[in-house]
């Protein structure tokens with residue numbers, strides 16, 4: 001089950017060579033139901049994993065989300081709230097090969113809606129093995145929300161994955177009970193720890209510290225460069241193959257989905273790194289959260305370079 005308190009309708013605008021502060025021509029636009037946990041659920045569903053998605057969804061523009069869930073076979077357990085889910089503006093410049101995100105804060109959450117969501121989370125059947133807590137917290141939700149839910153979910157015996165940022169990440173990383181899987185990008189990790197991570201050795205040390213404190217797998221993604229994956233016994237760096245990028249939005253979500261499916265399949269770290277990186281690289285070749293066909297993913301996975309990150313000293 002994935003949890004998204006702050007979903008977004010992503011409006012991707014293709015604007016080659018666009019300039020800040022100027023009048024720019026755009027070549028095309030596409031709207032996709034998104035938000036981190038929505039994307040993770042969509043990718044897992046494409047892979048064939050049974051998945052439910054919950055969170056808070058604005059009643060006024062729920063239709064594109066409902067269509068996505070229906071099309072992919074994701075079980076829709078979102079709590080409907082008054083108002084419209086935020087729009088996320090993603091400006092893609094194919095000439096520079098970059099993506100610019102403008103993310104709005106989202107709907108202010110009432111105590112009632114939050115209580116409804118927490119009741120949904122608490123009443124999941126035992127068969128829900130993995131719970132992925134994904135994305136920013138909307139206004140009205142305390143930064144300690146994830147930290148508290150992680151402890152409750154782990155007490156229930158769930159495997160908990162966390163992909164968030166800012167104060168919510170800082171609170172979750174300083175709590176007594178850490179999620180089993182943590183996937184920050186390097187900037188999110190630096191901000192949460194409150195200091196820069198300038199060398200690979202520093203990133204590895206930071207990840208190992210989280211492992212020592214109770215995480216089982218820490219994946220620090222670093223965009224085009226790849227990702228460092230660390231467990232108690234191993235650390236590898238996974239470099240993606242070169243692909244034709246449509247939009248990098250959701251690359252991290254695809255990685256989370258890949259790591260979850262690898263966990264469910266009991267893959268070793270190298271195979272998990274290959275699968276997760278193939279999901280990320282494959283998903284950025286299309287707009288929205290979609291996986292390419294299995295044969296393309298297998299080809300991508302075979303091209304991922306996985307190297308030991310450092311000698312296995314603690």
Ligand SMILES: Nc1ncnc2c1ncn2[C@@H]1O[C@H](COP(=O)(O)OP(=O)(O)OP(=O)(O)O)[C@@H](O)[C@H]1O
Pocket residue numbers: 184185186221222223224225226227239240241242243245248249250251252253254255277280281284
């Ligand atoms: N340009 C790229 N080419 C190939 N692979 C990429 C590229 N950008 C990202 N990736 C892959 O996706 C993974 C996750 O990317 P990134 O670190 O940007 O995640 P993120 O910041 O969490 O993304 P988002 O928040 O948009 O989901 C990387 O580790 C890498 O394997």
Ligand SMILES: O=P(O)(O)OC[C@@]1(O)O[C@H](CO)[C@@H](O)[C@@H]1O
Pocket residue numbers: 006008010034035036039088101103134135136137165249250251252253
């Ligand atoms: O505000 P958050 O939750 O940090 O990020 C939201 C968001 O950028 O994340 C997804 C990509 O990862 C997009 O679908 C969505 O717009």
